Amino acid sequence: MNRYSLTFQSRRYNPEAIAQYFRYRPWRVLWRAIKIIWLFAGFVLGLKWDDWLNQEWKNREKRATQLREILTRLGPTFIKVGQALSTRPDLVRKDFLEELIKLQDQLPPFDNAIAFNIIETELERSIEEIYSEISPEPLAAASLGQVYRARLHTGEEVAVKVQRPNLLPTITLDLYLMRWMAAWLSPWLPLNLGHNLTLIVDEFGYKLFEEIDYLNEGRNAEKFATNFRDDPSVKVPAIYWRYTNMRVLTLEWINGFKLNDTERIKAAGLETDTLIEIGVTAGLRQLLEYGFFHADPHPGNLFAMPDGRMAYIDFGMMDQMEENTKETLVSAVVHLINKDYIELAKDFVKLGFLTPETDIVPIIPALESVLGDVIGESVQDFNFKTITDKFSELMYDYPFRIPAKFALIIRSLVTQEGLALSLNPNFKIVEVAYPYIARRLLTGESPEMRRRLIEVLFKDGxxxxxxxxxxxxxxxxxxxxxxxxxxxxxxxxxxxxxxxxxxxxxxxxxxxxxxxxxxxxxxxxxxxxxxxxxxxxxxxxxxxxxxxxxxxxxxxxxxxxxxxxxxxxx
Known part of the structure; x- marks a missing residue:
């Protein structure tokens, strides 16, 4: 093991320690920076060239493919950035979006010999000792690893997830460069965009470091399974700890169909609206009941099973919300329903969308103007995409900012809604979400929920x-x-x-x-x-x-x- 590995063997993201390490190794930083700048400079010049020659429309698919290939060449960190952008139609134009979606599960695999060597090294046993059979090629390749189908000697069919080689040094250097760039760009951006740019990179770094620790992913899966142990509609694969390490994860094989594979889902006789209801309700329970939520629910991580259940896989990117954040979120929903924009503005301060010193008085009319038609007669047209679009308008005129933690929450909500719409284009999330929130308020199973119910039922006394x-x-x-x-x-x-x-x-x-x-x-x-x-x-x-x-x-x-x-x- 070299000195680099020793420096970061804890696998915990520490921006100060990383900065100190690379401060004395400028040649590594410079070489990587040149490669990144060279690839993106060519892409930007291509866009400008198309603009000058009025060929933007003609070359749009070519440029979208070029962007995906650049991110793929730059490796795991940039692929993860591309995956995050692929769920943000409010930030990325449609042709780019269609290519970035391919980064979710259409990536080139690495060599089988290297993968099998990693398995044997990490588990300290030969392939033959661990598995009675294993697929000769990976069945799926993702940004951080690839998956094989195998069978244990005890007969269980399993998925074997193997991490890409040299992953930790690569993402550590890329995060250092991203953080440096964020700090450099922040003063030049509007306050609402630049204020917490470094914090967003740090949040991304913390989550990425957690994601490459497969032991942490196994613990996340078991915690998630415990939360949904009484829900017969949600399936979580079992973890085989005897065959799991930081770089190898062995878990129960899931037979099912990806949620965006609508043809196979319908051919299996499954009701798409039922799947939507399961997914939306499970997502709301993660946020508003448990506070422990799946932050990466893209089509490659959610499966419809033949028996009608929905299976979650890949628990590398999870996040935990504090109790007071959950309560404030419910309060914000209540105040939105009540059209109480003064209290809603205060909720945004508590959640971190506005700083405590912000004067909310001029913001209240803007909230009423932008959100006034979201709840009311047009409640059936409510969706999270509408909310994010509306807020993108507000952010340029008022000092709103996206807290680092909420970037993951928003990504999770918008992605799940996008999946629902892919199953049923006429689906309205309120048809599931609003009854769920109403049931939770009416049930009042906690003092917090009972307080929120009283807030809904009483106005001005x-x-x-x-x-x-x-x-x-x-x-x-x-x-x-x-x-x-x-x-x-x-x-x-x-x-x-x-x-x-x-x-x-x-x-x-x-x-x-x-x-x-x-x-x-x-x-x-x-x-x-x-x-x-x-x-x-x-x-x-x-x-x-x-x-x-x-x-x-x-x-x-x-x-x-x-x-x-x-x-x-x-």
Missing amino acids: KFQWQRLENMIAIARSDDNFDLLPTAQLGLQFLLSEEGQFLRRQVLIALTEDDRLHTEEVRRLWNLVKDDLKPSRLFNVALGALTELSTDGVAALLPSFATLAAFQERE
């Missing part, structure tokens, strides 16, 4: 009957949603000490403006009466009451009296 009706109607649009457990949880919350405020507000809402709001109650009853059959309703109420104190029951008696009077009138 007044109960919003229409919002509750809309939320119940939207939640019930999911055939699997059962209102009874939600009603039981709601009743328990109302009777609890924590529900004292809501209890008081509901009583006020029933009698505000000096009238009994029987019409609003009637509409709600008509909406839910098919689900709340008397026998089931009695059992739910009894179950809730048995867990509560006498004082708690007494506190709700006025509400029961009101409801009873209403039902007598029916």
Whole structure:
């Protein structure tokens, strides 16, 4: 092992240590920089030449192919950058986008002899000792490694992922150059773009270093599997730790179809809309429930299985959201639904899209202008691509910036939506996402969710009957949603000490403006009466009451009296 490997054998990204290392090795930096500049200079001159000769349209496919080939020649780091750009139609023109998508799983493999030598060196056993059979050629080649199909001596069919040779030195040097370039460019860019350019490179570096540690990927897969252990629609391959190391990963083989292979999916008799619902719901659960999400959900990493399940593979690029970030995200959704742009602007400050010292007053009208039609009558047209496009407009006029962590979240959301649209071009993400959020708010399984529900139901101190009706109607649009457990949880919350405020507000809402709001109650009853059959309703109420104190029951008696009077009138 040479001194370079020893320097970075921890495989943890440390920009200061990397900078110190290359400060005393300028020849390596210079040679790599010359190669990068030479390739991109030729590409830029080609674009300019097309412009001068009015041949942009004629040569657009040629230039797109040229860009993909340049990124491929420059190696893993630049391929990963290209993959990230391939999910950003708001930043990259369509012809380039179509070529960059090929970087996801159409890359040249490296020599089999080298791959098998890496397996034997890392696992300290011969190929024959480890596997009873292995494919003579890789079945897939990606930016960081390639995959073989094999069988263990115990009979299990497995995928064997082998890392590309000389990977760590290459990406370390490239990240050093990218960071240097980001620091140099930042002062020349608008504040909102240049402010955190170095932080974005660092975030990319941290994730890339995590991705080349296959032990870390195995741990990520098991954590992801634990989160979805009760979800029969999501499949995560098992890890075979005995045959896994930092550069070799052996995992369960997944039989299925890539999500963008619509012909084979339909030929297998699978419902594309069901797959979309599984994918979108799983994505929302990752973000809003667990905070641990798959940051690279491109078509090569998601498979539709013959039994209707969706399988996730490749857990190298994952990220974790803090609890307060999850709560603030839900708050932002609530404030967007409520069209409360003052609070929404404050959420953007908390999330890091605006700095704490930013004057939000002039930004509020801009938010209302840009986002005002996203929620409301046009809610069925809502999509994440629309949001990113709208914000790209705002970023040039106001000091918005994309926090490094949110670059991955946005990439994940936009990519999943793109996959859904490839299965069904008429798909509207709100058809799945909004019922999911409504169910989570109505269920109120945590104090945070209950607080967000109260924020939705009350505005300026007044109960919003229409919002509750809309939320119940939207939640019930999911055939699997059962209102009874939600009603039981709601009743328990109302009777609890924590529900004292809501209890008081509901009583006020029933009698505000000096009238009994029987019409609003009637509409709600008509909406839910098919689900709340008397026998089931009695059992739910009894179950809730048995867990509560006498004082708690007494506190709700006025509400029961009101409801009873209403039902007598029916």
